Structures are given as structure tokens and as C-alpha cells.
Amino acid sequence: MTNTTDFSDETRDKLRGVSTATLCTALFKRGLRNQFIQDVRPVGQVGKTMVGPAFTLRYIPAREDLNPIEVFRDRAHPQRKAVEDCPPGAVLVIDSRKDARAASAGSILVTRLMQRGVEGVVTDGGFRDSPEIGALPFPAYHNRPSAPTNLTLHQALDINVPIGCGDVAVWPGDILVGDGEGVVVIPRAIVDEIANEAVSMTDYEDFVLERVQGGASILGLYPMTEARHLDDFEVWKGAKFIDRT
Structure with a gap:
């Protein structure tokens, strides 16, 4: 489970007041060159800067005999479980293999995350119902809109494991910051400095x-x-x- 208790409100407030561009430069000074998630942008207008620890969901390529629509009846289905288990204040980060031909999620699941107090959601794939998601007062980042259900191409497999999202390694508990330009990943061990x-x-x-x-x-x-x-x-x-x- 992502630990949100050791991430101070003071540090969170500081990160809300700086840009992802400045954070990328600060990370570059420490030799971290590849922390900005590639080809990911806000779904709608950006209000408050998104800041929170990563809670991850990993998709693999779907295999038709193991990924019929009936899998959603399983209460432990990883996609559904991620939406219900992602802690308040955390950011759900989805590894969709940079493939936006099928949706990572839609407006109902994103609304559920918002109602549960989650900080935001990021995928390197796409969201369906993107106009509705874009109208929510909730930070959401994706590659581009995508109408087909995730089941057509993606099979949800793991929750809260290290993933790749937009060519960036994301470990559970890493701190994500998202603004109007995109999302940067800060290793948890150095987030305060x-x-x-x-x-x-x-x-x-x-x-x-x-x-x-x-x-x-x-x-x-x-x-x-x-x-x-x-x-x-x-x-x-x-x-x-x-x-x-």
C-alpha cells in the first residue's frame, strides 16, 4: 500500500507552488534526466497543481481467452480494485504501454477516484468519456481520447508494483507533480530536498x-x-x- 503518512503537508505545499519545468531542472542537477512523463497532457483545464505519491496499476497486452467482458464481475479485478484501494491523497498511475487505442478508464471510474479523495490520475494511454473527465474538478492526464474499452487491448494485471509510464520508471510512493505542461516523477527519497x-x-x-x-x-x-x-x-x-x- 502506498504510504501517504510520511509525505509532509509542508513539502506538498512547496511542490504546489513550483512548475514541472523547475522540478525537471532540479532533478537534472542530480543526474536524473528522464523524470518527465512523455506524451501525457491534461485532459481538461488545470486548476490546482497535482501533488501526491504514486499508487500504480499495470496493464499487459490482452489475451482474448483470459480477458472477456465477464472479468469485470470479479470484485478483485485489478482495475476495479485499484480504483477502490488507491489511498486518498495519492495519484493513480497507469501503465498502458503507451497505447491509447483502447481506454485505460472512463468517467465513472475517474469520478469514483475523485469522490474517494484521490489526488489525481495519470495514464500513458487514453481515457474514454474524455469530455466528461475534462469537465471534472480533478487532475487527469492522458495521451489522447480513446473510446474502446480497455478490455479490447489491455489486461489489468498488477497493483502497486514498479511500472513504466510514458518512458519513466514509477515506483509506488514516488511523488508525482502535474501542472499545465505535464507530469514529473520525483523519487521519494529526495523529494524534500x-x-x-x-x-x-x-x-x-x-x-x-x-x-x-x-x-x-x-x-x-x-x-x-x-x-x-x-x-x-x-x-x-x-x-x-x-x-x-
Whole structure:
């Protein structure tokens, strides 16, 4: 079972305030180059940034003699069980083998996840009923719309095991962050330090953007290679802190 109790509200709040782009750079500094889930995008409009630990579901290619529509009568069917077992605050992450020709799930299952307090859902395949899912106040990410039932191509096999989603390895408990650009996967062991660094990076990027909007050159400023900009940044941060209080 995904452990959500050791993921602090403080870290979650920090991650809600930074972009996936900034997080990717912070991860790259630690040698992690492939943490952004490929070819996955928001189903609808993005409101609050999605942040939560991964709870996984793995599909394999369907075999017709083992995957008839009657399998849904089984209360322990892995897809149904994943929807009912995914903990509140977690993100259901689905390995659909990057195949959107059949749906990973539809609006009823996604609505059930929302009602249970799950943080969001991500698949590297597609969702059916995508217009309805896109209208929900619930973070959902997929490759593209897909009407056929998952049974035609996908066979649900495992819950909460390491998976691949959009060419990224996802381990249960890894922290997923999703915004308007997509979804990044942060290894659980370093999430606190990544969150802290991303907040600092975001502050500096805000400072840089303000200067660039005022006509400043990026040379020496972004990245910072001239010490004078550090002094200016410290003054800017001090003024920002005063404004907040």
C-alpha cells in the first residue's frame, strides 16, 4: 500500500507552488534526466497543481481467452480494485504501454477516484468519456481520447508494483507533480530536498523575469555568473518578504 503518512503537508505545499519545468531542472542537477512523463497532457483545464505519491496499476497486452467482458464481475479485478484501494491523497498511475487505442478508464471510474479523495490520475494511454473527465474538478492526464474499452487491448494485471509510464520508471510512493505542461516523477527519497531547491529556484526565476521585463540582459543574470546580481537578488528577496508580512 502506498504510504501517504510520511509525505509532509509542508513539502506538498512547496511542490504546489513550483512548475514541472523547475522540478525537471532540479532533478537534472542530480543526474536524473528522464523524470518527465512523455506524451501525457491534461485532459481538461488545470486548476490546482497535482501533488501526491504514486499508487500504480499495470496493464499487459490482452489475451482474448483470459480477458472477456465477464472479468469485470470479479470484485478483485485489478482495475476495479485499484480504483477502490488507491489511498486518498495519492495519484493513480497507469501503465498502458503507451497505447491509447483502447481506454485505460472512463468517467465513472475517474469520478469514483475523485469522490474517494484521490489526488489525481495519470495514464500513458487514453481515457474514454474524455469530455466528461475534462469537465471534472480533478487532475487527469492522458495521451489522447480513446473510446474502446480497455478490455479490447489491455489486461489489468498488477497493483502497486514498479511500472513504466510514458518512458519513466514509477515506483509506488514516488511523488508525482502535474501542472499545465505535464507530469514529473520525483523519487521519494529526495523529494524534500528537491522541493526546497525548486522553491529557491522559483524565487530566483521570478527575480530574473522581473529584471528582464524591465529591459535587463540575461547575460550574467541567467544563469547567475556575476556576483552583483546575487546582491540585487538578496535585496529583492528582502523586499518581497516585507511585502508578504
